[in-house]
Amino acid sequence: MDLKYVGKNIARPDAAPKATGRVQFLDDIRLPGLLHAAFLRPEYAHAKIISIDTSEAEKCEGVVKVVTGRECRFRYGENIKDRLPMAVDRVRWIGEPVAAVVAESVHQAQLAVKKIKAVYEPLPVYIDARDSLKKDAVLIHEDAPNFVRLPGMEPVPGTNIANRYTLKKGDVGKGFAEAEVVVEGEFNYPFSSSAAIEPHGAIVWFHEDKTIEAWSSSICPFIVREDMAHVYGLPISDVRVHIPEIGGCFGYKSDVTIEQTVAYVASFVPGRPVKWVATRKEDLLSTLIGHGFRTQIKIGAKKDGSLTALKTTILHSTGASMDTGIHVLIACTHNSTGAYEFPHCHLEGLSVYTNTPPVGAYRGYGHQESQFAMERMMDILARKLRMDPFALREKNYLGPGKVTSLGERLWESNGDVKKCADRVRGIVFANKKKPAEDDRYYYGRGFAALMKSPKGASFSSKSCYLKFNSDGSVSINMGGAEVGQGLRTVVRQVAAEALKISPERIRVYTEIDTQFSPWEWQTIGSMFTIQGGRAILRAAEKAIAQMKRTASQVLRVDEDRLVYDGDSIYLNHDPGVRVAVTKLARGYTYDDGVTVGEVVHTTADARLPRQSNPDACGQGTMGITYTFGAQACEIRIEKATGRVLIDHFVSCFDVGKVINPRQIRGQVTGGVMMAIGSTLHEELKFTPDGQAVNPHFSKYRFPTILDAPKKQTVEFVETPEQIGPFGARGIGEHPVIGVAPAILNAVHDAIGVDFCEIPLTKEKVLQAITAKRAR
Amino acid sequence: MAQTITFTVNGSAKSVEIEGWEKLIDVLRDRLNLTGTKRGCDDASCGACVVVVDGEAARSCVYLAKKLDGKSVVTIEGMSNGTALHPIQEALIEAGAVQCGYCIPGIVMALYALFTRKLDVSEDEILEELSHHLCRCTGYEAILEGARLAQKKMAERRG
Ligand code: FES
Ligand code: FES
Numbered sequence: 001m002d003l004k005y006v007g008k009n010i011a012r013p014d015a016a017p018k019a020t021g022r023v024q025f026l027d028d029i030r031l032p033g034l035l036h037a038a039f040l041r042p043e044y045a046h047a048k049i050i051s052i053d054t055s056e057a058e059k060c061e062g063v064v065k066v067v068t069g070r071e072c073r074f075r076y077g078e079n080i081k082d083r084l085p086m087a088v089d090r091v092r093w094i095g096e097p098v099a100a101v102v103a104e105s106v107h108q109a110q111l112a113v114k115k116i117k118a119v120y121e122p123l124p125v126y127i128d129a130r131d132s133l134k135k136d137a138v139l140i141h142e143d144a145p146n147f148v149r150l151p152g153m154e155p156v157p158g159t160n161i162a163n164r165y166t167l168k169k170g171d172v173g174k175g176f177a178e179a180e181v182v183v184e185g186e187f188n189y190p191f192s193s194s195a196a197i198e199p200h201g202a203i204v205w206f207h208e209d210k211t212i213e214a215w216s217s218s219i220c221p222f223i224v225r226e227d228m229a230h231v232y233g234l235p236i237s238d239v240r241v242h243i244p245e246i247g248g249c250f251g252y253k254s255d256v257t258i259e260q261t262v263a264y265v266a267s268f269v270p271g272r273p274v275k276w277v278a279t280r281k282e283d284l285l286s287t288l289i290g291h292g293f294r295t296q297i298k299i300g301a302k303k304d305g306s307l308t309a310l311k312t313t314i315l316h317s318t319g320a321s322m323d324t325g326i327h328v329l330i331a332c333t334h335n336s337t338g339a340y341e342f343p344h345c346h347l348e349g350l351s352v353y354t355n356t357p358p359v360g361a362y363r364g365y366g367h368q369e370s371q372f373a374m375e376r377m378m379d380i381l382a383r384k385l386r387m388d389p390f391a392l393r394e395k396n397y398l399g400p401g402k403v404t405s406l407g408e409r410l411w412e413s414n415g416d417v418k419k420c421a422d423r424v425r426g427i428v429f430a431n432k433k434k435p436a437e438d439d440r441y442y443y444g445r446g447f448a449a450l451m452k453s454p455k456g457a458s459f460s461s462k463s464c465y466l467k468f469n470s471d472g473s474v475s476i477n478m479g480g481a482e483v484g485q486g487l488r489t490v491v492r493q494v495a496a497e498a499l500k501i502s503p504e505r506i507r508v509y510t511e512i513d514t515q516f517s518p519w520e521w522q523t524i525g526s527m528f529t530i531q532g533g534r535a536i537l538r539a540a541e542k543a544i545a546q547m548k549r550t551a552s553q554v555l556r557v558d559e560d561r562l563v564y565d566g567d568s569i570y571l572n573h574d575p576g577v578r579v580a581v582t583k584l585a586r587g588y589t590y591d592d593g594v595t596v597g598e599v600v601h602t603t604a605d606a607r608l609p610r611q612s613n614p615d616a617c618g619q620g621t622m623g624i625t626y627t628f629g630a631q632a633c634e635i636r637i638e639k640a641t642g643r644v645l646i647d648h649f650v651s652c653f654d655v656g657k658v659i660n661p662r663q664i665r666g667q668v669t670g671g672v673m674m675a676i677g678s679t680l681h682e683e684l685k686f687t688p689d690g691q692a693v694n695p696h697f698s699k700y701r702f703p704t705i706l707d708a709p710k711k712q713t714v715e716f717v718e719t720p721e722q723i724g725p726f727g728a729r730g731i732g733e734h735p736v737i738g739v740a741p742a743i744l745n746a747v748h749d750a751i752g753v754d755f756c757e758i759p760l761t762k763e764k765v766l767q768a769i770t771a772k773r774a775r
Numbered sequence: 776m777a778q779t780i781t782f783t784v785n786g787s788a789k790s791v792e793i794e795g796w797e798k799l800i801d802v803l804r805d806r807l808n809l810t811g812t813k814r815g816c817d818d819a820s821c822g823a824c825v826v827v828v829d830g831e832a833a834r835s836c837v838y839l840a841k842k843l844d845g846k847s848v849v850t851i852e853g854m855s856n857g858t859a860l861h862p863i864q865e866a867l868i869e870a871g872a873v874q875c876g877y878c879i880p881g882i883v884m885a886l887y888a889l890f891t892r893k894l895d896v897s898e899d900e901i902l903e904e905l906s907h908h909l910c911r912c913t914g915y916e917a918i919l920e921g922a923r924l925a926q927k928k929m930a931e932r933r934g
Contacts, residue, residue: 011868012868012871012873014873014876015868015873015876016860016864016868018873018875018876018879019860019864019867019868019873019876019879019883020811020851020852020854020855020860020864021810021811021812021813021850021851021852021879021880022811023876024810025813025877027804027810027814028804028810030808107794107796194911195911196875196877196911197813197815197821197823197875197877197878197909197910197911198813198815198875198877199814199815245875245876246875247813247875247876247877248874248875248877248911248912250911279817280815280816280817280818280821281817483875484874484875484876484877484912485874486874662871663871665871666871666874666912666913666914666916666917669913669914669915669916669917670874670911670912670913670914671914672914673913673914673915674911674914696816696817696818696820697815697816697817697818697820697821697909698816698818698819698820702909702911704905704906704907704908704909704915705902705905705906705908705915705918705919706902706906708914708915708916708919712914712916
């Protein structure tokens with residue numbers, strides 16, 4: 001297909017407004033009568049609340065209201081209603097809201113919070129799922145089995161197990177009986193934060209007419225709207241949610257979380273809007289955090305390298321609420337096969353309540369954690385089999401005719417992992433030998449293949465509203481949240497291609513407003529390009545059909561004789577007979593003023609075709625395509641310090657079709673950097689009694705430009721996809737998946753030590769080097 | 776304790792009544808409604824709030840407002856004139872450094888201070904300056920490229 005705009009570096013429509021500081025992020029919004037909230041957070045990570053004395057706080061200057069959770073009678077959540085907007089009689093994690101002050105200014109609210117006196121009776125604290133699973137552990141939610149929840153979610157009574165997901169493919173016992181070699185390991189991917197530079201926040205306003213208006217730096221306006229309407233007993237249409245510019249998301253601004261807390265507080269001061277923006281500490285402890293996965297993995301293989309069986313058990317420290325973490329665990333579990341076909345699988349994931357902030361989406365959504373285990377194990381298994389690790393992988397790659405753990409048969413259009421692997425291998429391992437160890441450094445090279453499954457819901461859809469203006473320009477309105485990933489550019493390019501007009505003629509929406517924006521489930525799972533793109537194609541087709549309908553009257557000919565070229569509709573056998581698009585946009589007006597035809601504006605949506613819930617075996621259809629890729633790196637380890645330096649990081653993904661080369665490179669370089677942070681530096685740490693160790697950027701080791709790889713190579717394979725526009729697949733989350741195993745495999749290559757846990761700090765490496773030397 | 780300070784912002788004189796605890800970022804955002812300056816942390820470690828005070832890059836989140844008296848401040852709002860962008864902004868855009876854009880005002884201001892002081896700085900000096908700015912989106916590659924391009928553009932314009 002000859003494409004004019006797709007595949008080109010079309011400029012971002014939002015770059016200049018952002019670079020001038022003119023765009024409005026949540027904290028930039030000023031409203032008449034705006035009040036500000038500040039929160040009291042608990043002293044203990046798990047405790048009974050004995051009393052809260054707010055009398056001193058109430059007397060402070062500027063204070064309008066002090067709110068506690070005493071009155072709170074509702075729970076919320078999309079999957080299981082195990083979240084409270086504010087602690088009622090017990091606190092369950094260190095960032096939980098205990099009380100709030102609403103005041104005329106942020107400063108006044110923060111001063112008054114310090115005057116609230118809360119008395120607690122401490123309870124035992126569980127930071128790790130292994131501890132809250134112990135027999136005598138106190139139950140974090142005694143009434144969990146009674147929580148309202150979606151079918152298929154089962155808290156185990158009398159335990160802290162919030163849910164157990166089991167997936168069975170084939171007969172794992174048989175698979176291990178057939179195995180000639182078995183390898184086992186346990187891998188840990190600890191807590192961290194998406195930590196966008198813009199902290200999360202919300203504004204909620206209960207209006208006199210009983211409607212609610214809210215603003216949030218969220219990627220899920222329609223979910224926030226429904227959940228709030230449900231809690232306050234309003235028609236969904238009476239809740240209006242605005243989404244301003246978002247300063248990065250990377251997962252944790254999804255789902256409904258802080259909005260319900262701000263709404264609960266605002267409900268005490270109806271008539272005035274209440275704003276709350278997280279401090280960095282609150283952003284790290286009181287929104288959603290990432291990971292907390294411990295993966296036990298056991299692989300069976302024949303001597304020739306064919307894989308026979310996989311057993312994984314994943315313990316998820318899901319935090320004090322599971323609502324936002326359950327699907328991350330499910331994704332982590334069924335994706336633990338990585339890019340390989342296992343004829344027999346028994347994969348199990350346990351969501352376990354802990355006294356830590358709730359875990360939610362984090363770029364990669366469960367994929368990087370269990371594939372970290374798989375890709376490390378592939379190298380370990382290859383060594384045990386005395387086989388070339390590439391040959392071992394190649395023997396087992398998923399591909400056409402192969403079946404995933406979920407029971408989905410793959411086709412050529414699902415992409416080609418081997419091509420990606422070959423590309424990466426050719427770049428990093430082209431020289432047979434890595435540099436030899438010298439006085440200062442050890443050198444190593446590591447590789448990881450990867451698979452990204454889709455993640456959606458059966459009813460999830462994305463919609464497009466497309467309007468032709470009378471000058472032939474086009475306005476497009478959608479519900480997809482731009483978080484920096486560049487979806488506005490993708491919309492422009494896909495629409496330009498579909499409508500055969502230049503991108504400059506297309507104006508893409510900026511903020512989302514549930515009052516005007518077409519419905520979208522939520523902008524997650526790296527699916528906007530595929531689903532949103534498809535919605536644009538469908539809306540464009542409808543618009544063209546509509547113009548042809550009007551033109552057929554004007555030109556007095558059947559519609560099927562007509563051709564559209566972006567500027568006109570004309571007769572295909574006599575292009576001289578034509579009518580301009582500008583004359584059709586509002587219907588066609590004859591010289592005498594009589595007008596025929598409809599205004600050219602259309603809506604369309606795109607669902608995940610045949611997406612289904614898991615069946616009794618935990619299998620099902622994801623409804624959209626898989627993506628494959630491979631990553632590798634060349635590293636150096638400084639002998640004196642143990643520092644791991646990334647000289648070259650290489651990624652290749654089969655994205656079906658590159659829509660915008662510059663933007664897609666930016667997605668990959670950013671994702672790789674983020675995962676290098678997870679691999680070498682970042683961890684959100686808690687003491688055994690649940691206090692946060694490093695909830696500030698000065699202590700939380702966020703990667704800087706000095707941690708960036710010396711060089712990144714980013715390549716793409718383009719095996720066209722069937723569902724996405726012009727063959728495209730998603731990319732947003734994929735770059736984080738293979739980074740940790742590629743680096744840790746390289747570390748083994750450099751110093752011969754197998755690490756199974758991240759972050760692999762320089763101290764840990766230095767210790768290993770020293771121990772090795774002592775031997 | 777309220778007090779009045781007088782200083783200039785983007786070339787225009789301001790007289791503002793402030794409280795003793797207020798920081799420059801509070802004055803800019805809440806008193807002057809110059810919201811282009813961003814807050815990203817509580818402890819002077821992200822660089823999102825950087826503005827230029829008397830030619831030096833300053834973190835406005837820890838800069839006490841009372842120290843502002845008589846000073847001259849340039850913020851992101853002073854970098855473009857409504858029709859044309861500053862070459863630093865152009866360069867960052869061209870390099871693809873603007874994703875979510877939240878870190879960008881601080882980076883533009885830091886580069887502005889750096890290049891105004893001395894344009895032909897080495898790449899190491901640029902890296903050192905940028906190492907005080909956190910960006911979650913780009914992986915820094917495009918930011919470094921944008922900074923180098925800005926340096927080039929500014930040199931060309933200077934002729
Ligand atoms: S807000 Fe000032 S350095 Fe982060
Ligand atoms: S562009 Fe988003 S933080 Fe830098």
